Amino acid sequence: MPERGPPRSAPPGHEARMRVPFYFHHEFSSYDFGPSHPFQGSRFARFLDELGRRFPAVRERLDIREAEAASDDTLALVHDLSYIERVVALEKRRGYLSPDTQLLPGSVKAARLIVGASVAAAREAARSGFAMGFGGLHHAGRDFGEGFCIFNDVAAAAAVLLRDGMERIVVLDTDAHQGNGTMDIFYGDPRVLFVSIHQDPHTLYPGVGFVSETGSGAGEGFTVNIPMPMLADGPLYERAMTEIVHPLIDEFRPEAIIRNGGSDPLYTDTLTNLGLDIDQLSGLIRSVAEHARRSGVPLVDLFLSGYGPYVSEGWLAIVRGALGETMRLEIPERRRYVSPEQYANIEQSTRIMLDELKRRLAPRWKIF
Incomplete structure (x- = not known):
């Protein structure tokens, strides 16, 4: 890697107790796939209401700003025009992008609003140091959409920052599901260091994100997949962050970090099988925010995923970690007992995986 200049001083958005721009639009409620679907659009406003009811002082720290819908020009930075046109046509007949992703009326505009929100958050972070929003539609690739994702707001945010003049951006995806769409878009691009820490794709959709997938051409080595074994908990995540993620960020010396991922690494999630508790999820997010602050790197924090009855609690944990707040949060005790022998196997699998990843990245x- 070429030598970089010295890091900037901590951006003002990271200073304690400052209000943080948070991008939202009431029409996010239309990002919905039906009453029996695990992803319903009511989650966004419900979360903000719960935050205000339970933690009004923290809610006051969020400077809620109205998002604007992304234009075709913005979407075309990361999606083929033919794909954008296909999405518009499919919505008119309530068609499907994939078996789990039906385009209901209003969903495409809501997707444009989510992209616009993440782009605005990225630009605001570049200006003031830190911004947040609802985002993370990381399963939409250049010419496909799936996994409840229509347009890729994370990739669009990174692409806009590149267009604005940045040269090095980290996208850190902590969602339990690997960000296959984001990986698809930036697989050959050395300007974007895409790091995804996720559940082992042998055991979870989308079935990609192995340590062997490290980029192509000029982008070789700039895609980093960290597949965690089922039931991996906070200490194992901390090991992956300490040995892989934080050192990579330091060597790459990015001009911005975009983190995305919601509550689905929690052991309470109904679609995944990881083992983080509520404090460990907060700690994961806090470690990213503190790294950005120490390095003087603008941070964008985006979340919208998570499934089951404890999504809002997980999102509160993300806000707690990102803002460095003290908030009492609770989820039920673990229902699945992990014996010492099982945990030793999980720990060994993690060690083998991390060693192999280092070998491939060296x-x-x-x-490394």
């Missing part, structure tokens, strides 16, 4: 990165 040709590109000095730290």
Whole structure:
């Protein structure tokens, strides 16, 4: 990697107790896939209401700003025009992008609003240091959509920052599901270091995100997949962050970090099988925010995923970690007992995976 200049001082948005821009629009409620679907659009306003009811002082720290819908020009930075046109046509007949992703009336405009929100958050973070919003539609690729994702707001946010003049951006995806759409868009681009820490794709959709997938061409080594074994908990995540993620960020010296991912690494999630508790999820997010602050790097924090009855609690944990707040949060005790022998196997699998990942990344990165 080429030598970088010294890090900037901490951006003002990271200073304690400052209000943080948070991008939202009431029409996010139309990002909905039906009454029996695990992703319903009521989650956004419900979360903000719960935050205000339970933690009014924290809610007051969020400077809620109205998002604007992304234009075709913005979407075309990361999606083929033919795909954008296909999405518009499918919505008119309530068609399906994939078996789990039906385009109901209003969903495409809501997707444009989510993209617009994430782009605005990225630009605001570039200006003031820190911004948040609802985002993370990471399963939409350049010419496909699936996994409840229509347009990729995370990739669009990174692409706009590149167009605005940045040269090095980290996209850190902590969702339990690997960000296959984001990976597809930036797989050959060395300007974007895409790091995804997710559940082992042998055991979870989308079935990609192995350590062997490290980018192509000029982008070789700039895609980093960290597949965690089922039931992996906070200490194992901390090991992956300490040994892989934080050193990579330091060597890459990005001009911005975009983190996305919601509550689905929690052990209470109904679609995934990871093992983080509520404090460990907060700790994961806090470690990213603190790294950005120490390095003087603008941070964008986006979340919208998570399934089951404890999504809002997980989102509160994300806000707690990102803002460094003290908030009492609770989820039920673990229902699945992990014996010492099972945990030793999980720990060993993690160690083998991390060692193999380092071996594959060593040709590109000095730290390995």
